[in-house]
Amino acid sequence: MLIWLVLLFPLVGAVWNGLLLPRHKLLSHSIAVAGVGLSFLAALPLFVSLLGEGAAGSVHLAFSWIQAGDLDIGMEFVVDRLSGVMLLIVTGIGSLIHIYAGGYMNEEKTTARFFSYLNLFIFMMLLLVLGNNMLVMFIGWEGVGLCSYLLIGYWYTHKPNAVAGMKAFVVNRIGDFGFLIGIFLTYKMFGTLSFSQLHEVLAGQESLSPALTSGLTAIGICLFIGACGKSAQLPLYVWLPDAMAGPTPVSALIHAATMVTAGIYMMTRLHFIYYLAPSALMLVAFVGGATALFAATIALVQNDIKKVLAYSTVSQLGYMVLACGVGAFDAGVFHLLTHACFKALLFLGAGSVIVALHHKQDMQEMGGLKKYLPITHAVFLVAVLAIIGFPGLSGFFSKDEILWRAFSFPGVGWVLWLMGLFAAMCTAFYMVRLLCLTFYGKNRSDEHTRHHLHETSSVMWAPLVVLAFLSIFIGYLGIPPFLAEAFHGSNLFSPFLSSVIQVPPAGEVYWSFLHEHHSEALEWSLMGASTLLALGSASFAFILYRNGPTPFLQERKEAFASVYRTLYNKYWVDELYDRIIVRPLKEMSEFLWRVVDLGIINGGLNVLGQSLMFLSGVTSFQMTGSLHRYAVVFILGLMGLVVLVIV
């Protein structure tokens, strides 16, 4: 019963805000917050019921949606430990961001439309998370894409925003295309789309026939393309940095915490497919690693505060995908959880900075905000420490777990580990750079803004504090086992999920290494190395950027001008896409339009018309009107016919 409430509240909020468009900002804000909050409150008892030892998930059927021939798809929802976790993230962090958004959107005349979109987004995300078969998930998948488009282009009057919204939507669609193909393939192979049934079928497989593995690999890859589109992985990540055009709470909610994690959640939900398609997983791992490293390098030189955070999100998502790739789905989800907290915190912090600076986002004009925005600075510091993996904070545990699981992957594991390590170093560097450029050094903003600089309202910094608290303590849920003995605690998270994520028997042989025991010394040394390196690069960045852009930095920039420029211009990826895909497409259609359409079709018809005119001209010279001429022609024709018949 509770699950219907969870779903219903955001929907009601969205409809109420959307249709009635209440004038009063406070009213619309409270409706939205109530929508998400109540849904969170309803979700809590659900989650608690799952905590118990043997509590398995429960499937609820709303109504049978499609019945065509042997295809029977119902609007089913599953509430098990995995979707429970996601549920908490979405509704929990969602409600915090809703509260924050009220403050952020204060200058707007009416916020009803904004909040209805936000609530609609939450509803769609819940659909995606709770759906028990691929189609319901797909509805959520598309709904989320739609809401992201609407929200990115919220200030559609400003053209770049609209263009960014379209870009996001188009790139997502490309990803969805892969996802759809994956759905079709699964239906073709297994005849059903519901996760529970798929799980039983695959679990029942004793040995893997080559056809099955190739099928599963194909499905895996297609679904991964969908995930790339949604979770902004390497080929299809271009839309996320431009998505920053939307309001900051949107970026926080959608482009940090919830939507972008959909891809990872989908792969985790279908772990039984991926476990039986090791080659697909290999691809996933490498794409994840590459994206992490690639995005991190770009983030090093970006000047726009939200762009830096966007690339950092892409790189963190790369980590999660890497985790899934090496089969550590539980580690992926754990990092997802921690990342959601501190990345939302970072974005909201940046949001309050932007509000304070009246919507200026360029870091060169910031600096020295420490004394103007004390709370924001404190919270921001916590988040930065968490993300660079400062020991003790949540980022440290989750990132380290991923690196360890990557390293322990037989064979190519160490390459992945190296990529992860470098990405971590870059992350540390740019996060500290960000921190210094915004909060430390002299204040570089102009007189007018400096005069108005003041701390944001309580509505905005309260959620920040909660998030900061979360990003500190959530880490302890997943303490790696060897540390656990030291502190005689225990790793709570992975066993919690292990009931859901199990390697199907057919894949047992391949994934046996997961259960081998490793020497603790190796783990200790690896953790130590990575932490030391990260902190080193952080301090290095601190020294460089401590008091803003110094002339020394300027020379360094000219020295490595070429490197700097490539990084700054995002490896010219956008231009590359434009050149490879967009321009040829445009030229092709131009060609088709001018040559084929005008030339051949119109030309052809015109020629036909002219020939007819010519023909009629030829035959009409006889139409002189004299009866006798007609009679003669008639008789001659008749005779010709008869002669023809006779001869």
Next chain:
Amino acid sequence: MGLTSSELPFIVDLIATLSKIVVVFLIGLNVPPIMLWVERRVPALMQRRRGPNRVGFFKWRLWGLFQAVADAIKLIFKEEAVPAMANKWFFHLGPVFSVFPAFLVLSAMPFGEYIEVMGYQISLVAVQVNVGFLFILAMAGMAIYGVALSGWASTSKYTLLGALRASAQMISYEIPLGLSLIPIALVYNSLDLTEIVKGQSHFWQWGIFLSPLSFIIFLVCMFAETNRTPFDLAEAESELVVGFHTEYGSTKFAAFFLGEYVSMFALSLLCSILFFGGWHLPLLSRENLINLTGSVNLAALVGVGVLFLKAAFFMFLYVWVRWTVPRFRYDQLMKLGWKFLLPLGLANIAVTAGILALNF
């Protein structure tokens, strides 16, 4: 036109036919002169004046009978004035068209049943046409050409108008003529004149008693077809000078004259055949006549005499009506033809058919 080839041997048949033709032409050529005389004599007597009585040689005046011969000679030797603009061909062709149909009709009339000569029965009809009526209608049609062509040939407006009027009149009265004949055909169940006369052996079987209405219509049409008296508007002296044959001189006028009187005689013969029992005496049936006269030939001769008598009566009727009945105005004439005789004819047919249908 249906000619039943007679069973007689060729030679006999040939001679019989030739002799019949000669008889027909004799009659044809003699009737107009006689009528010329009658035409003058009878009105004179009616008007209490003496007709022509000067012509004669020596002292036999014969009541002016020779006047006819005198007129004939006069006509032959008169000069013929052909109008300049006239269309030569049709000017000469006109009279021909009015002569030969009359003779054809006359030849189709049966004068008697048959006579036995040297053991062969020779029918007393020149042209044995088994669809008698239609033949007569056809020839009436041809007469129209005579009138129309001659009128048109002498290119003057009046003759043209006269010709149009005369032919329009003949056309309008040909239909009632046809319609009046149909009841007779119904009653006597044949179109062949000889059959019809055979059907009228007893005087109460005569046409006039069985379908009196058709006799009246036939009589009117007789006068109209030959442009006689009440209907002679075409040649009415007072209006169109002489009508379509104004420009015709001597012999051509004689030809028209001949044609007119022969067709008059033919129609009277037809009338007596259809309505007055042809060669049957009123009270004496044919068998008694043969017994009375002893031989078939003699009886046939008597029959022919009776027939000619009846025809003479009708010819007299022509002249009589000419001098008593005033002339119709043209629109009255047309109205009579189209609006009175035609419906009357159709009604007559309906009535006759109804009556006959009762005893099917």
Next chain:
Amino acid sequence: MPIEYYFSLALVMFLCGVCGVLFRRNILFVLMSIELMLNAVNLVFVSGSTFLKNLDGQIMVFFVITVAACEAAVGLAMVIALFRRYGTIKSEFFRILRG
């Protein structure tokens, strides 16, 4: 009398009719030629019926004659109307159908 003679006679008449229709300028002549053609058809009907010894041919002739009569009647009515309208019935003057 072989039937070909009758048919060839009919053909000749028909030919004259066709030529009359085609080459005579005056509408009246055209109508007359049409009558001529119809008579040729009648001749074929009659000789056919005589040869095949069944009377249907003759009955058809009745109908043909009736149709010819009606056609002539209406045709000549039109000629008169044309004459009244155009003052002439030479075919060159009826150019309305010009293509």
Next chain:
Amino acid sequence: MSDQLVFWGLAGFITLSSVAVVTVRNPVTAAVALVINLFLLAGVYAFQGADFVAAIQIIVYTGAIVVLFLFVIMILNLDPEHLRSPRPRIWEHLVLGVVIAGFAYIGYRFLDSLDVGKVASNRLPDNTYDVAMILFSNYLWPFEIVSILILLAIVGSVAIAKKPK
């Protein structure tokens, strides 16, 4: 023997008159030629034994239709000069040749495909009665339709020819 003589006489005159109908200048001459042609045609029918048809031919065709033609000619009172048709152009001769050749060929092919024997000059006995019987039994419907046709002709011609008020 006499049959041949009669037929050839009639055929000759018929061809002559039909050619005259087509070639003669003056419409009245053409009408008279038509009359003669039809009259002789009636002769041919009678010669073949179709007496009733011959009679009808003369009564209706010669006696009525050509008279109508004559009437129209007289009414229109065309001046002869007006009827002088212009010198026929060359292509007319050409077409004439082609038409004649075409019809001759068609006729020839038709005639020699006829494998009929000699038509005995079997004059049918007086068949008017049989004609009538057949007409009123088998051909009932055409007979009724003919009356409608005549009605149409009446209404049509009167409507067309009547002087517009």
Next chain:
Amino acid sequence: MNPYLPIIIILGLGVALGLILSGFAHFLGPRHPTPAKEEIFECGVPTVASRERMSVKFYLTAILFILFDIETVFLFLWAKAFRSLAWFGIVEVAVFVLILVAGYLYVLKTGALEWD
């Protein structure tokens, strides 16, 4: 003997008689053509080929003549087979005649036959 002989002979004689009569005067009669004689016997303006058109009434009469002539002919046919067709024939012809009477009434109504 061919049944057509009499008709042909009479036709020939009739035509011959006509020609003789019409040609007679040409040979026998005196010929002194004078302009007066040449003229058409007429008073008033010589209207040789007057273009004045005759009234259309004649034409209408001729048309109606044809159409009713056909009726007469068909009635003749019916008369021939009257007795054997009996009632059926009568009904048939009645319909035929009635339709034509309808035409006739139309003609009367439109006044086509009114002679001015």
